[in-house]
Amino acid sequence: KAGVTQTPRYLIKTRGQQVTLSCSPISGHRSVSWYQQTPGQGLQFLFEYFSETQRNKGNFPGRFSGRQFSNSRSEMNVSTLELGDSALYLCASSLQGTSGSYNEQFFGPGTRLTVL
């Protein structure tokens, strides 16, 4: 089974621009979560999508948005980029339904975004 894929792997943008990152989950996984990783901050949860609906949201400004398509692929968009948005953006997929039990999250390799 193919793992979680993220494109592009590396991206360089300038302040004020916008960016769209893509994530393809493991086949059969309907939940996709996005995280931002910066040095010293660990992984900060951005949001989670399940069946094309945003189910959970972290404490990030509205410049960060996402969506999920019917095939479970997800995109994340950041508008009006700031220098502090430079980070590794990780996507994770899981079977996670609504039963309340935990289902393992499988991570992609991430997209390294550099804002100049």
Added chain:
Amino acid sequence: DQQVKQNSPSLSVQEGRISILNCDYTNSMFDYFLWYKKYPAEGPTFLISISSIKDKNEDGRFTVFLNKSAKHLSLHIVPSQPGDSAVYFCAASARRSSGSARQLTFGSGTQLTVLP
């Protein structure tokens, strides 16, 4: 407010010795805990987990201990191998209201270096 804390950003251990990575949490609603391992240029991979109904879980060279009264968990690696050198993230999850999915709250990570 960091609900999951890894106070040691780095740890160096000699090959063959024990590595102990620590993690503290503040949210008493967390009932499931995980350790992830991350190599450079790769996404985090699941290592081991423990439910709050247990105080120990073992998988080969890896053992996780949970002390609920102290809100503390630790990962023991015995014996440590150079290939274990990576960043280790502690994560916690809480049951949410009906219909909502669990999410993971991560610590900031500890860089483990195993010296040959």
